[in-house]
Amino acid sequence: MSTSVELHIAAKTYRGGRGGAVEAVRDLRLAVPAGGFTALIGPSGCGKTTSLRILAGLDHDFEGRVAVAPGTRAGFVFQEPRLLPWRTVDHNLRLGLDRPAAFDTAPLVAELGLEGLTTRYPTELSLGLARRVALGRALAIEPDLLLLDEPLTSLDELTALRLRQLVLTIWRSRRPTTLMVTHNVREAIQLAERILLLAPRPGRVVAEIDLPEPQETRDEGFVERVRAALMRDHPDLVA
Numbered sequence: 714m715s716t717s718v719e720l721h722i723a724a725k726t727y728r729g730g731r732g733g734a735v736e737a738v739r740d741l742r743l744a745v746p747a748g749g750f751t752a753l754i755g756p757s758g759c760g761k762t763t764s765l766r767i768l769a770g771l772d773h774d775f776e777g778r779v780a781v782a783p784g785t786r787a788g789f790v791f792q793e794p795r796l797l798p799w800r801t802v803d804h805n806l807r808l809g810l811d812r813p814a815a816f817d818t819a820p821l822v823a824e825l826g827l828e829g830l831t832t833r834y835p836t837e838l839s840l841g842l843a844r845r846v847a848l849g850r851a852l853a854i855e856p857d858l859l860l861l862d863e864p865l866t867s868l869d870e871l872t873a874l875r876l877r878q879l880v881l882t883i884w885r886s887r888r889p890t891t892l893m894v895t896h897n898v899r900e901a902i903q904l905a906e907r908i909l910l911l912a913p914r915p916g917r918v919v920a921e922i923d924l925p926e927p928q929e930t931r932d933e934g935f936v937e938r939v940r941a942a943l944m945r946d947h948p949d950l951v952a
């Protein structure tokens with residue numbers, strides 16, 4: 714089952730250390746259609762992670778509403794892989810499962826290109842491999858909703874490109890409703906069908922771009938055209 718989700722953050726304010734307040738997001742509305750792939754982009758501090766955390770149910774301290782169907786299984790991939798260092802790859806892949814021992818990790822391990830690595834510990838993995846495990850852990854629960862917070866950041870370009878292709882292949886074969894936060898405009902254009910651009914202080918959606926469904930990661934020419942159009946319309950927000 715994939716599921717549509719809707720989010721309205723009327724206001725989200727963080728309370729600062731000395732009683733000050735930071736208004737992070739105001740009147741942000743977004744809808745991710747069932748089975749769709751939406752990317753949330755915008756400059757640092759515009760409220761991307763805040764919005765994703767609220768949508769994921771990790772932060773309830775806001776004014777507004779999250780509409781997610783009851784029983785929706787949500788998989789979350791954080792900016793850092795957040796693997797348990799004292800557990801093997803195999804064990805980390807099973808972490809979110811109700812009946813971990815009953816789960817056959819082999820198909821997932823093959824799909825993620827982790828063959829031969831399941832008995833390793835996270836400290837023995839490169840960042841790219843650790844990110845694959847983090848993605849696998851989110852997929853093991855067969856999520857209806859996949860929430861990705863900068864899942865490919867700090868990787869060299871070739872590794873990032875391979876992982877983008879993997880994310881796209883997984884999305885196309887399983888169709889979880891997907892929302893990916895990224896500060897990387899090119900990455901968003903390579904993968905998503907829908908791009909929402911946020912402006913900061915406080916965060917709100919200033920542009921929505923619909924693109925045809927990608928068959929594979931989009932080529933440079935396409936990416937450059939969409940990026941140039943975004944830059945022309947929002948020069949202060951898109952690098």
Ligand SMILES: Nc1ncnc2c1ncn2[C@@H]1O[C@H](COP(=O)(O)OP(=O)(O)OP(=O)(O)O)[C@@H](O)[C@H]1O
Nearest residue numbers: 727728735737756757758759760761762763764896
């Ligand atoms: N725990 C916190 N306490 C106080 N202010 C916070 C906290 N978390 C975020 N903020 C502020 O809220 C705003 C939005 O932050 P958020 O992390 O959501 O932005 P972002 O778009 O994800 O940024 P980045 O791309 O740098 O990760 C920023 O001004 C940030 O400084």
